[in-house]
Amino acid sequence: MRHASPRDTVPDNTAPPAEVIAIRPGRPLEGTVIVDGSKNAALPLLSAAAVVGAPVRVTNIPDSTDVHTMLGLLVGAGFDVVHIPGEAGSMVITPSRRHRIEAELLTAASTIRASYYLAPALLGRFGRARLPWPGGCRIGDRGMEQHFRVYEAFGDRCSTHRYGYEIQRSRAEQGTVSVALPFRSRGATIVAILRAVVSRQELRLSTPNLSPETLGVVGALESIGWVKAVERDLLVLTPPTETATVHDLTWTVPGDKVEAGTLACAVAATRGTARIEGVRAGDLAPALEHLRRTGVVVTEHVNGIEIDARHIARDELPIHASASLSPSGLDADFEPSLLAFALGIPGHHAFADTINPGRHANLIPQLRCMGAEIEEVSPTQCRFAGPQRLTGAGVETTDIRTGAALLIAGLTAQGITTLGGLEQLRRGHADLPGKLRALGADICEVTP
Template sequence: MIAVRPGPPLTGTVTVDGSKNAAMPLLAAAAALGRPVRLGNIPANTDVQIMLTLLQQAGWHIAQPVGEQTTAVILPTENRTTHLDLSQAARIRASYYLVPALLARHGEARLPWPGGCRIGARGMDLHFKVYEAFGDGSAQGGSGYRVEASTPRTGTVSLVLPFRSRGATVAAVLRAVTTGRPLRLGEPNLSPEVLSVLDALRSAGWETRASAHLLVLSPPPVGQEGAVVWQVPGDKVEAGTLACAIAATGGTARVGGVHGKDVTPLVTALRHLGIPASAEADALAVHAEDARPTNRALRAIASLSPGGLDADFEPPLMALALGLPGTHLFADAINPGRHGNLLPQLARLGAEIEEISPTGCRLTGPQRLTGAGVEATDIRTGSALMVAGLTARGVTTVGGLEQLRRGHADLPGKLRALGADICEVTP
């Protein structure tokens, strides 16, 4: 477990790892492309390691250049194993990204239902509708699902998503890649993680055009082959969590390695609370020693709309807001089980948070927290609890590190580099 105690304001400079949420679809895109891909800045968290293992088990060759621990080369092979054991896919949510590549290589995808954090149902009905648009068939069972590739077809695939699902958007894009068919996708998800996939495909010759209401994808000229080099963008959620920790302690620090535009909604929220922050080209800077609390209510509403607040920013913002004046509203209908995890753990620290719906809550600050034993029941709950522990009186112990490490290789180490009084202890 992790022990956290309050200390001096966090200061200094730290660099985030590659983004787990971006690495997963990029690895799946590398497999779907059918060409050698050199992918850099891969984070060393548990979920990404499982994804790499699944690719190897499904017949791709994964090579790591000597001395480059964050780089992998994904190579297509002739392996057409018919009896695949992909049971580890049940441990991660992003396993569904592998379906298009499996269809292209094996003609079918048999996978257990996705797992990962318990923050709501892993609905895949929209994924199946995407595959139906390409002519693929699907069947669902109690323990998993099966998608079977259709006979080769031609022509543009057109469909409109009923909501901006990141998973369904990636599924449509990667299925277009594996079939070589043009795609017109209405109401796409245009989060930074999806845009990083589109940028990667563009470097491989695909023509991509994306607006708020339409994503258009066209295949490259026939015969375009050869290796491509991609890079996983910096982890915007890790950067946002560190920023909230810096702000909570009244510190001034710089978080490097993240695209500034990816954290703009988080910066807007901090400024709304009176905390000076700025998004640079490749960094996020926080100057909380100059903070001037505004007493203004923060409305942190998770959104799938372009430019909206990513749901994963909400938990650390909630931990920060507990120490700031004002009555603040939080809502996350995207992950309906998240508040059920987070709020009881914050309550153990003495937080008083009013649940106004299953996915919405309200709190009034500032509140004084007291250290206690809490549990990282999911990745983002764990990171938010560390932010809260930095201001709670006494010692806060955070258990469930296996959850935290699914999304972060070493978030406690980055906080420690900024001066946090934090260490790993044996229960």
């Protein structure tokens, strides 16, 4: 096995790929494609591996830049990240004897939202976590209030400054910790879980986020003896009664549900048929239900889904999609791709995303550049009638999900669409345009 260095885990920018691609409409998408591991699931799982105090082999790690950044942060925080030869996307995370946090890597933490998952690991190793405010996509404020509520419930001391925040670990840790979240924050839920692991305390969390990403971390902890009790409004985690050393621990990052949902919308928008493998169909059930309502035939398999949109009905089939944090609700990351798909469907459609209040402000102006007529009811709600005829234009990837939606729109627009800002798209996907090309999409690189 080869030890990673910060240079290994941060992408090499000496020969960057093209930052602009051209998209032309063509034949319906068809074929088979395999999704990568989920960025949203990998980031908390890597952080969980850093708090268990034993070597953890993590497999199916996606090759996206946000994940590279997190791996670099772990190295800088005193953890060994070891690449497994011959196993792409597999690494072993284990504590090392290095105790110095490299300042340049903590500066890099400001580039991703999930840097807050690193705080529990820092508390476990150093008793203190000092981090910049979360960054990432510009889709609204990155509030940390619920995170601070979690740490204060554990007795930690939180302070803030202009550029970030600091947490001092409590010296009196014992008994059960109860936390009540005002809403189902995924970040705060996972932070509460990781903080409980650091101090080996029982956690009773009210109004938890029960997304697949959260339950993936809970399932990983079960493999080392933690006991869970999950209800809709209460999550209880109890530490193992024994302190035996854990050996041969392997966790696998699940397939990317959002990438699968994006590909499904692209296939449906072009009236194609394709098989999307490497994902659990149940993880994207709310998105698939919206596709089914428009006449798309969705067949679920053990390790994937099949999309057949060749015979979508021509009747009015309105789509009303609202992002939700409820256990059975629509993940906000599905909403932009569904919106792009709905532009080509007959009916009066309505979309809302109050979770990421800046996302519509990113996406809708770009779609209007392509001729879309969309009424903004509020900064987080919009409505429009379909089908609409889009025209190719020069548009920009301002955040990960906006880029995915613009790819879908470009596949159905008349003429050529040029999409820039691909560094944002690569934060969440190693090569989403390449997967669409594998299904027959006419996408090529353009020299800026």
